[in-house]
Amino acid sequence: MIALPLVSAPRSALADSVEDTAQVCSGCHGEAGVPIDKTIPVIWGQRREYILKELWDFKTGHRKNETMAGIVDSLTRTDMEALATYYSKRTWPNLGQPAATEDVKAKAIDIIGQVNCRGCHQDHFQGDYVRPSLRGQQEEYLVKTMTDFHSGERANFPPMQALMRSLSEDDFKPVATYLAGLNPEVPVIGQK
Ligand code: HEC
Ligand code: HEC
Structure with a gap:
């Protein structure tokens, strides 16, 4: 297993703007990480590199989803990196879904x-x-x-x-x- 260095966003004006952008995301992915709809995935606590890849794939059209394409349209790679770091550091919410029989x-x-x-x-x-x-x-x-x-x-x-x-x-x-x-x-x- 290769240890990968964690890249963290500098604590500066960037941190504030990430939180502003995250407000947009909360509209669907939830204020406390619980998505507003069952077809919307949890992103709180998801893997950083995965989040980053998906945001980029939505932007380039490799992953097709009209809703997310519209959202990422105005985001730069730097914005995406900051968002990926931000969300990977949240705690995955327990949705309380029952264990399988x-x-x-x-x-x-x-x-x-x-x-x-x-x-x-x-x-x-x-x-x-x-x-x-x-x-x-x-x-x-x-x-x-x-x-x-x-x-x-x-x-x-x-x-x-x-x-x-x-x-x-x-x-x-x-x-x-x-x-x-x-x-x-x-x-x-x-x-x-
Ligand atoms: C209008 C609702 C909406 C908003 C706002 C929204 N998303 Fe999404 N997001 C979705 C939906 C729906 C999907 C699932 C798409 C699919 O089914 O492929 C998704 C998927 C994702 C995924 C892929 C997760 C996975 O498990 O594959 C990531 C990452 C993501 N969104 C991040 C964000 C971020 C970051 C923001 C804010 C910049 C944001 N989203 C704003 C609706 C939204
Ligand atoms: C060869 C490695 C590999 C195997 C084996 C594998 N996966 Fe995956 N899986 C991945 C990768 C990598 C992704 C992310 C794809 C991307 O880039 O969007 C993924 C994505 C997913 C997703 C989408 C998650 C999300 O948040 O959108 C689901 C669900 C999933 N896998 C389920 C499974 C299940 C169930 C199995 C076994 C039946 C399985 N995978 C086997 C590598 C694998």
Whole structure:
């Protein structure tokens, strides 16, 4: 494992402007990190490098989403770096989604084992670097984005597309229910 240096934004006028921009984000991603809608992902406590990559992908059109494209249009790379640092340092909110039932969990674990999701998303699905944290993420958003990879609507990381195509669409719901129900508060050594 390579230790990556954490880049932190200088405490200056920039910090103020990040907070101003973050007010716009709060309109959808939530004042305290709880998104206003179930199809909007949690970004508080998400991996810095992942947030940065997604913002850039929305801007360049590699990840297509009209809402987010409009939001990032006026942001510079420096703004995005500051936002990624800002959000990666917030605490992931506990959405209180129930743990999967034994049946659903067994199905999810079977699918997860077939594809070895943990090989990239890490043991507790806490993510790492550009691999997003998935534990405690919004269930509906997880189903939507896995379906988008499957259909090719989300095409900003071909290996995930190939993996999702190797699964059946019926597999996404149990996996999403299982991931959504994982406790985001389990401390992970080396996080942040
Ligand atoms: C009008 C609502 C809205 C606003 C405002 C908004 N977002 Fe989003 N954001 C969304 C939606 C919806 C998605 C999911 C897009 C999809 O389904 O692919 C998203 C996705 C994201 C993602 C990808 C997360 C992931 O898990 O892949 C990031 C990062 C993000 N937004 C950051 C921001 C930041 C930073 C701001 C403020 C500068 C912001 N958003 C403002 C609605 C919004
Ligand atoms: C080869 C490494 C790898 C494997 C294996 C893998 N993933 Fe991923 N996954 C990634 C990367 C990297 C991304 C970020 C893609 C991007 O750049 O937007 C991602 C993104 C995702 C996302 C989108 C999260 C978000 O916030 O939008 C979900 C959901 C996901 N993976 C679920 C899974 C599941 C479930 C499995 C197993 C069935 C799996 N992944 C296996 C590397 C992997």
